[in-house]
Amino acid sequence: MSVRQRLRTRRTNRKLQLFRSDDRAIEGLPIRLVIALVVGVASLSVMMNMLSGLNGLAVSELDAKPTPEVVQPGHQSVDISVIDSDGKPVSGATVVVKGDSATLEHIQTATTGKNGGATLSLDPELGPNQEDGTLEIDIKPPAGSEFADKRANTQILVVAD
Structure with a gap:
């Protein structure tokens, strides 16, 4: 194996170790998705209530x-x-x-x-x-x-x- 290939392999191994030891993405991503989902559903329900309320006010x-x-x-x-x-x-x-x-x-x-x-x-x-x-x-x-x-x-x- 050439020196260049060994360096590339070391860098790849180092990146893999850093990636494996970094648990921020695993913890943060699902929580952010849940928060976005809750905010989106709440916003949608408020908008739907406003739209149906326009018709319902005069009936x-x-x-x-x-x-x-x-x-x-x-x-x-x-x-x-x-x-x-x-x-x-x-x-x-x-x-x-x-x-x-x-x-x-x-x-x-x-x-x-x-x-x-x-x-x-x-x-x-x-x-x-x-x-x-x-x-x-x-x-x-x-x-x-x-x-x-x-x-x-x-x-x-x-x-x-």
Whole structure:
């Protein structure tokens, strides 16, 4: 072996020994990665909350108030008022009434007027040996409004004579 090769081998061995004895990279790198991951996830959650908060600030939940809330089987009219979370009437909302445990021959719809009310002609029926049932009310908010209907609305109770 030449002198040059021996020097190169010594330098390589010395570098390997220094590298093997240096444990800073082994300890520091995983901790830095964990810190970067935690900071990144926290930042992302704050940004997502801000983005979803922009939409959520202006949304008001709608509810339906049927009059009467309890009806008997057979043909009758039911007035339904659509109100926002502050109790104010909402005009231009579409009210949808469909059978739940009581049945309707057809789904009934109506649009609320300026006073937030709509009148629907319903003909609910109960099954054989069924003493009571319910009709489900859904609300489609006016297009382009800040309203939403995500929670369950008041139901209409149908009770046999």
